[in-house]
Amino acid sequence: MNDSSSSRIEAGLRNWIATAAPGARLPSTRELVARHQASPVTVQHALRMLTARGLIESRPGVGTFVRAVRTVRTADYGWQTAALRSFPARVDSLSTALRSASNDVIALHAGYPDRELLPERLVRSALARAARTDAALARPPAAGLPELQTWFANELGAVTPAGITPPTPSDAIVLPGSQSGLSSVFRALVGVGQPLLMESPTYWGAILAARQAGALVVPVPGGPAGPDPGQLERAFRETAARVFYAQPNYANPTGAQWPTALHEQVLQVVREHGAFLVEDDWAHDFGITSAPTPVAAHDDAGHVVYLRSLTKSVSPAIRVAAVIARGPARERLLADRGAESMYVSGLLQAAALDVVTQPAWHSHLRGLRQQLGTRRDLLVAALREHAPQAELGVVPAGGLNLWVRLPDGTDVHQLAYDCEKAGLIIAPGTEWFPAEPTGSFVRLNYAGPSPAAFPAGARLLGRALANGPGR
Template identity: 70%
Template structure:
């Protein structure tokens, strides 16, 4: 570890290297020691740190020189995603996001927020109250507790323009988590062997749910601003698909958020093809610098199926979600859920409702926004300082993750394995592609435990990449 003097030397040299051409020679150890009033051992430690990060290279007997960093190239092969059909290879048994890691590792892989980001006091109080209520012994309606249905409808109604008919509580079906909602939609509304459009990359859970339901995934390339509406229209026309799965707000994994104009254009395409948009608003409560604006708020003709989960923002122990659907689609989904699980635990529904209707819930979300921003910026800064080979094209305005591109010649399996051996667990980006990956990526979570160790994790990642 560098002391304060060594850290200062390394920092100032990084600033100089950022403007120096590759091959430029650094001052000698003696010159640096005199300039910074530090001992030669301290200077040598700072230079070794820069060497480990891939910023400089030492040539024995000659000196130390600025090294050309292998940055991720800007080449975009995303168009190939639409030109080729999805792979038929089965998904892995346990995605990285669901792995339970030991407490002593630096966990960049998790898809769930750390405990300190959850409203723990609200959850405990809610469970205690609900345990003494009738919900502990009663069977709830198949569609969900009426009060919780009304809450989900009200949340969407608050964003609905005046000229659009708002959803009603009856339009809501309560689910045991959003994953079951995805399965229900693919099974009940699409059917085995039929096509469904998906952004690529996209949420691994949606890929798995579609695969298990036997539907045929048609990938649509998507980037930092969402899918190209023209490309989406072409995919609808060529595949005959009648549903498009997407995450318009803080997409997992890219962090993309659609602009209002982009959302309008996508919705127009969906309507033109007489299709559904399955809007997964998984990160509704995780805005950082913006606030989500659901596409479903602008639709009153039943084209948008709106899925919102409370599992990540309230507690992973309370697997409760709601889907807003209208017309026959709602009836089919309710019939599927009733056949699959009959109803969602009334105890869990009542506890989730108790949490989100407390005045302290709004205060919690305001504090959460600040916590996520600090964590996100810490991880971005740590990667910039310690792993300059990693390219984060878009700092997300919300969500829980960074989508990080690695140099094109990276052996991703090696990087994942060597990081884990060094105590850093990362999630390989391959799990988020319904077809072949367009480049080597990692999804790095800034919502995991112990953010104070983010710089150490980034340093290890940078060292592993440098060795490659």
């Protein structure tokens, strides 16, 4: 088939269709072959393209006709208002962190690492190998591939100190991403109308998952070194909550990492109240100047429900994570996962396991640490030089983001709008507060594309702050 001939025939027919009446019959294939001196295959390809564009329709045994233009009636979905009734929880629009951005803007808003920070060769090879195995066709166990369960358990067990019983592979449940896991945890362990303590500010996706689960979110202030154990104890006592959600390592959005001494203090509070700590270790692979130390490594009584994701560090296309839980909590979570998705794609599980068990995976992580450090330092220096109005409370020891405080009274949404008009996309910090924001903040991602544009982005931010209302 000659593509240029097919395109020529298609263009000629489109011109003819533009002047033909709806329902007009097209010349037969034999006539078109003779007219354009092309093969029947080439003519048929042109006709298929016109059909796909909705310009013509074929009636078997009759012929091909110009498609009649149908008047589209405006749909009325008002009946759904009564059918759905009031939603039990407020649902915000799509987070800024999930927005796509064109190549002609400076994007500091994203929640994922840029493609050049991913182990692309490992991922492509792993997917190809997995496609040639039974994983491409077989249904995996509900809790996950045993080998992948073992890997997740061993990762946590490797940092478990002596005297603490490490997790077993059967404690791990493989998930289609940690976001799905958070939804299960909040449904299974908190429930509708029950209080859920959350470090504030915190991950917007966790806030959304909690609201969708119908939980009553109670914020617990978190600082550069984590929450105050006294305030956490007070929140447990006053609310009778049984679950506390937190990110002890490189928290999103603040980048905070709990000091080791705080681990035991928080665990003690949780134990005293017979409660759970939901530890979201989303940034485990993104340490820069420190190593992540999971709180779960110090617990063998089932108080810590531990989430570990590979989605951001391996590939956004391989949504694989795991939750490690013990006792009845684990059984309740497995039941929820069965109702939600039955099982996680065996193909994706096999590919993820292939990537993280290759010797090159550890080499990749060492290189990633250096690349993230370079990007972080570049953005920090650019902000200090070009946007001195933006206050950086802490330079994070890992993670993907900077949490920047703006002058009091700054309208962060107007600022984001002004920046975007100038060619810079930032994420307003309001999305990361479970309740009212405690100040004006923006989150800036240093793992996104085009780090060479960081100074230009900082200049645009500084200019927008200088020209903002009241400045």
